[in-house]
Amino acid sequence: MKSRRLVLVPAAALAFTACAAEETATPRTAPVTSATTTLAPETTVATTVPPETTTTAVDTTTTAPTTAPPTTQPEPPSGTPSADAAPIFAGSDLGAWLYIGRWTGSAWEGSFDEAGDAIVPEIASNGGVTISSAQATPADGESGPLAESCFDGRTGPVITPNAGAPDPPGFGYSAIATTAEWNLRPRQVADVDADIQAYVDAGVAAFASDDVETQAGEVDQIVVADLDGDGDTEALVVFGDESESEGDTVDPGFSGLLLIDTDTGEATTVAKSFIPLSFPEGETPVFDNYRVLDVADLNGDGLMEIVVHTWYYEGAGVDVYTYDGSSTTEVLSTGCGS
Ligand SMILES: [Ca+2]
Ligand SMILES: [Ca+2]
Known part of the structure; x- marks a missing residue:
């Protein structure tokens, strides 16, 4: 199954347009990303698109990292955004x-x-x-x-x-x-280095229906935080094979950002991108790599947003997602690329 995120265009066509196009009504990253809402392990509701975006329950009960105990009891989210810009x-x-x-x-x-x-x-x-x-x-x-x-x-x-x-x-x-003057980080955020097979399994599952070599995938980053302040920790997991296109060669690769509820083990694909193992001769596909740049409350409502660093071939950008406790929504996306 082909990902809607796949961009099959000549490298030359990427010049500048990548930048300018991103903030239009059809941002470069928008079609690709997805928010799959899991109401229950057996009930999957794709709120936006890709049927290939799976929600997988993984057993993290014994291995999931958690943040260190907070020194002070965090305030519950107000849910009301700040009136300040x-x-x-x-x-x-x-x-x-x-x-x-x-x-x-x-x-x-x-x-x-x-x-x-x-x-x-x-x-x-x-x-x-x-x-x-x-x-x-x-x-x-x-x-x-x-x-x-x-x-x-x-x-x-x-x-x-x-x-x-x-x-x-x-x-x-x-x-x-x-310039926000509210507390950007109402709850702890931790970038942890851990080897968790359940997260690898979740990553493999996220790309199971795509033409990629899932076994080449690795967990590149784990960031844990209670994004929505409900007391349960979410793990943001970057999984993929980040081999990158260089020069005239195109190496297949893939990257995905998963949100995993460390309590239930349910995994949701926030965004994913890949170059398939098989692509038309003469094409120069690119894919986005992902890294969690920050987790911060950027509108003052007490819910922390996910800030994602993306990069491809010769461009890089930043996407911001909100998380309401059940699904993610991309709210900002821009970049600078050639
Ligand atoms: Ca939570
Ligand atoms: Ca917020």
Whole structure:
């Protein structure tokens, strides 16, 4: 079965269009991603699309990692978003930070307007920001003047301190920054290094109907947090074979982001992408790799969003998903690519 996420286009056709297209009504990543809602282990409701996106119950009762006991009892989520606006940026070790979009105070707004023009972010020079990533406790930073954040002419603020180099392959984004003044992290977030066969099994199941070599897949990242504040921990698991296309060769590969309820073991595919083992001669397919960039409450409602770093061939981006306790929804998506 072919994934709707598969992009079969000549490499040259990717030039620039990848960037500009992402924030339109049909973002590059949207068709691919999925939110499969599990009401019960035997009841699977695909809220958006792909029938191949499976929900699999795995036994994590004895092996699932959990966050360390919180030092203070977290407040239950208010469920009411903040009325304050909060622009979001993604940064690395290079210059200006890329504007991702913002919570306006009443809705999510991407980084391009309806006409397809880049929105110039609203942020004060010499203003305070919070810098956050899945690997680090949120910390204070400072915004500077706007500068070029992508070669297509978009601008974003220079923010100090720089976010540092991203994980391999070393391009893309490694942290976010926002002017939000509420608690970005109402509950603990932990990037854990663990070898959990049940998560491998869940990853294999997520790609079971796709033309990929699932046995080549590995668990690349596990981030655990109680996203919705219901007392049960979710595990965000990146599973795949991240061999990457280089030069004129195309190596099949795949990557998926799963959300696994560590209490019930139910796994939901948040996003997945792959190059099939068999693809038409002359085509230059690409696929997105995923990494959890951060888990943070970006609209002040007490529910933490999933911030995902994506990258492919010669481009990288950031997607933001909400999670309401049963399903995920992509609310922001942008990137910079060639
Ligand atoms: Ca939870
Ligand atoms: Ca939130």
